[in-house]
Amino acid sequence: MVPSHDLAARFEAYSDWRRRLALRVSGLHDWLQQQDLADAQVDLKVQQLLERLHEDKLIVAFVAEFSRGKSELINAIFFADFGQRLLPSAAGRTTMCPTELLYDGSRPPSIRLLPIETRGKDATVAEFKNYADEWITFPLDLSNAEKMGEVLSRVSQVKRVPVDVARKYGLFGTGEDNILAALDHGEGGGVDIPCWRHAIINFPHPLLQQGLVILDTPGLNAIGTEPELTLNLLPNAHAVLFILSADAGVTKTDLEVWDQHLAGVDPATKAGRLVILNKIDGLWDDLKSEAEINAEIARQMRMSAQMLGIPASQVFAASAQKALLAKVNGDDALLARSRLPMLEASLSQQLIPAKRDIVGAASQAEVRALAAGVRTILAAREAGIAEQMAELTALRGKNQDVVEHMMERVREEKELFERGLARYTALRNVFTQQTNDLFDHIGLEALRSNASRTRRRIEDSPFTKGVRGAMNDFFAAIRGDFEHAARQSSEIHDMMQAMYARFAKEHGLETFVPPLFSMLKYQKEVERLERAYNVHFNTLWNMVSKAKFALMRRFFETIASRVKHVYVIANRDVEAWLRAVMSPLETQVKEHHLQLRRRLDSIKRIHVASGELEERIVELEQQEGALRRQIRGLGLQVSGIDAIIDAPDALPLAANA
Numbered sequence: 319m320v321p322s323h324d325l326a327a328r329f330e331a332y333s334d335w336r337r338r339l340a341l342r343v344s345g346l347h348d349w350l351q352q353q354d355l356a357d358a359q360v361d362l363k364v365q366q367l368l369e370r371l372h373e374d375k376l377i378v379a380f381v382a383e384f385s386r387g388k389s390e391l392i393n394a395i396f397f398a399d400f401g402q403r404l405l406p407s408a409a410g411r412t413t414m415c416p417t418e419l420l421y422d423g424s425r426p427p428s429i430r431l432l433p434i435e436t437r438g439k440d441a442t443v444a445e446f447k448n449y450a451d452e453w454i455t456f457p458l459d460l461s462n463a464e465k466m467g468e469v470l471s472r473v474s475q476v477k478r479v480p481v482d483v484a485r486k487y488g489l490f491g492t493g494e495d496n497i498l499a500a501l502d503h504g505e506g507g508g509v510d511i512p513c514w515r516h517a518i519i520n521f522p523h524p525l526l527q528q529g530l531v532i533l534d535t536p537g538l539n540a541i542g543t544e545p546e547l548t549l550n551l552l553p554n555a556h557a558v559l560f561i562l563s564a565d566a567g568v569t570k571t572d573l574e575v576w577d578q579h580l581a582g583v584d585p586a587t588k589a590g591r592l593v594i595l596n597k598i599d600g601l602w603d604d605l606k607s608e609a610e611i612n613a614e615i616a617r618q619m620r621m622s623a624q625m626l627g628i629p630a631s632q633v634f635a636a637s638a639q640k641a642l643l644a645k646v647n648g649d650d651a652l653l654a655r656s657r658l659p660m661l662e663a664s665l666s667q668q669l670i671p672a673k674r675d676i677v678g679a680a681s682q683a684e685v686r687a688l689a690a691g692v693r694t695i696l697a698a699r700e701a702g703i704a705e706q707m708a709e710l711t712a713l714r715g716k717n718q719d720v721v722e723h724m725m726e727r728v729r730e731e732k733e734l735f736e737r738g739l740a741r742y743t744a745l746r747n748v749f750t751q752q753t754n755d756l757f758d759h760i761g762l763e764a765l766r767s768n769a770s771r772t773r774r775r776i777e778d779s780p781f782t783k784g785v786r787g788a789m790n791d792f793f794a795a796i797r798g799d800f801e802h803a804a805r806q807s808s809e810i811h812d813m814m815q816a817m818y819a820r821f822a823k824e825h826g827l828e829t830f831v832p833p834l835f836s837m838l839k840y841q842k843e844v845e846r847l848e849r850a851y852n853v854h855f856n857t858l859w860n861m862v863s864k865a866k867f868a869l870m871r872r873f874f875e876t877i878a879s880r881v882k883h884v885y886v887i888a889n890r891d892v893e894a895w896l897r898a899v900m901s902p903l904e905t906q907v908k909e910h911h912l913q914l915r916r917r918l919d920s921i922k923r924i925h926v927a928s929g930e931l932e933e934r935i936v937e938l939e940q941q942e943g944a945l946r947r948q949i950r951g952l953g954l955q956v957s958g959i960d961a962i963i964d965a966p967d968a969l970p971l972a973a974n975a
């Protein structure tokens with residue numbers, strides 16, 4: 319299976335680039351270890367960076383009303399090399415639950431299914447992902463295409479249940495009588511509901527192996543009732559493809575799906591939102607000229623852009639079905655006519671370079687920070703050697719008295735510094751107190767109690783006003799906590815800055831300006847969630863009546879779990895920042911102390927045997943040379959990494975065309 323088309327080629331080039339970058343970063347780490355310059359902090363940072371490069375994911379989601387051809391389009395874009403239809407695609411409602419396609423090498427090829435009954439519990443799909451026993455797993459036999467198709471068709475499974483049960487799971491509300499009517503089997507026979515709430519297909523396709531994640535979503539029947547999709551899965555996707563069908567145009571329900579899932583999306587993240595007018599083969603008419611057909615397709619594309627309120631450049635036409643057929647049969651003329659290659663080219667051009675830039679800039683910043691830390695140590699060592707050298711050179715031809723006097727001076731300096739260490743210890747205590755206070759506000763414990771307070775209030779007063787009030791207070795408390803944390807972190811910053819200045823002035827340590835910490839990113843993310851909540855609250859509220867309570871709870875749980883995610887990241891970042899602010903001082907203090915001891919030692923030795931002086935000077939010169947080589951070596955390592963990050967894509971020619 320050699321992916322031959324543009325998107326696959328670009329994606330492969332991107333993965334290759336990540337691999338080369340990771341190799342270079344490992345190279346830097348090896349070098350630091352050889353040079354005895356890697357401490358636990360460096361090891362940890364490198365390991366985290368490598369993990370991130372390795373696990374980097376690119377998520378592409380497909381959203382539409384049912385039967386627009388989402389699953390077929392996925393088959394055509396990503397899985398044609400497989401020579402068959404991988405995902406079930408058929409008339410009527412086919413995909414019944416959100417389906418992720420990915421590859422996790424630590425598991426065998428399989429499909430994992432989360433039973434619909436889990437909707438009766440509070441936890442979100444993201445949380446259920448941590449509990450393997452909640453899922454039902456079926457292995458995939460890669461050598462048997464037919465059997466595999468059968469297993470994958472489980473995403474279409476439905477079962478008949480009484481209407482009440484469907485409502486209990488929050489699947490249908492009174493506003494959705496039209497859907498109920500369509501699914502109702504009459505005579506008290508109940509309705510068909512999806513068997514599964516979520517599916518994860520673990521499949522070793524080359525693109526998935528490289529970190530691509532595809533999200534196929536079901537049409538109208540389940541959409542809108544799983545808040546997770548709108549609040550979590552879709553905002554996290556790097557690209558969302560919205561599919562229309564040329565035989566239906568933009569219908570009322572298309573607009574509903576669009577409004578609910580794509581219209582409210584942050585303009586900042588709107589990049590990577592494409593609209594596809596599918597099934598254009600329906601317009602192919604042997605009695606019309608190619609020009610007439612193209613004019614009709616162009617007209618429909620313009621209209622769709624207008625109705626959805628997006629630039630025409632973001633609308634594409636395609637025939638997923640013909641594209642799949644063309645790829646399987648190697649029919650280039652049909653493939654061109656299906657227009658899929660144009661869509662793929664645009665998707666990869668919008669998606670992959672942007673992703674590469676983000677990953678490149680983040681990696682570069684981390685490597686630079688790492689190198690800066692090492693450079694500080696090397697610079698301190700260099701300064702120490704220079705000082706010793708000056709001291710010893712001054713001793714040339716001097717008598718014992720002078721040496722003694724010199725020794726006394728260094729000894730005094732050392733004692734003074736050791737007294738200064740008491741201040742350092744006191745500072746550490748204040749630092750710990752302030753850090754604790756910071757985590758009291760933005761730690762997970764704070765969030766947990768805020769969430770359970772809100773949960774109780776929603777239960778006590780499950781009416782619009784009560785729920786709204788509880789939710790508003792929930793967000794207000796979070797805002798307050800982040801504001802407090804922002805003030806606290808800036809206090810820590812100022813205190814540390816003063817301390818660095820003082821150590822620099824009194825003991826000649828390297829001046830270091832600790833970086834500032836900004837909470838803005840997390841505050842913005844929480845604001846985004848609050849906006850999403852405001853947008854969806856009314857829709858949800860009006861849509862459901864009997865199932866309102868179950869749905870509201872799940873809605874809240876989804877939001878709470880997104881907020882928790884923000885907290886987890888904020889906590890991780892704050893911890894890294896605190897280390898970055900404190901550890902240079904620790905290192906400097908340790909190094910400086912060591913220097914003083916070394917200086918004292920070498921003068922002591924010279925005091926005992928004056929012949930040692932010249933030998934000691936030569937030794938220092940050698941050390942200085944070695945240090946300079948290390949500094950140069952570090953520079954070379956870093957520029958090797960920069961070269962990979964800044965290099966243009968090494969794409970095969972065909973893919974560049």
Ligand SMILES: Nc1nc2c(ncn2[C@@H]2O[C@H](COP(=O)(O)OP(=O)(O)OP(=O)(O)O)[C@@H](O)[C@H]2O)c(=O)[nH]1
Nearest residue numbers: 385386387388389390407408409412413537638639
């Ligand atoms: N003529 C034509 N039919 C298509 C095309 N793409 C998909 N179809 C057909 O449309 C029907 C629905 O396709 P699916 O891929 O199942 O659509 P979906 O959007 O995944 O639908 P749900 O899973 O139900 O939400 C199937 O019968 C496909 O064969 C196309 O480009 N041209």
Ligand SMILES: [Mg+2]
Nearest residue numbers: 388389412413
């Ligand atoms: Mg489908």
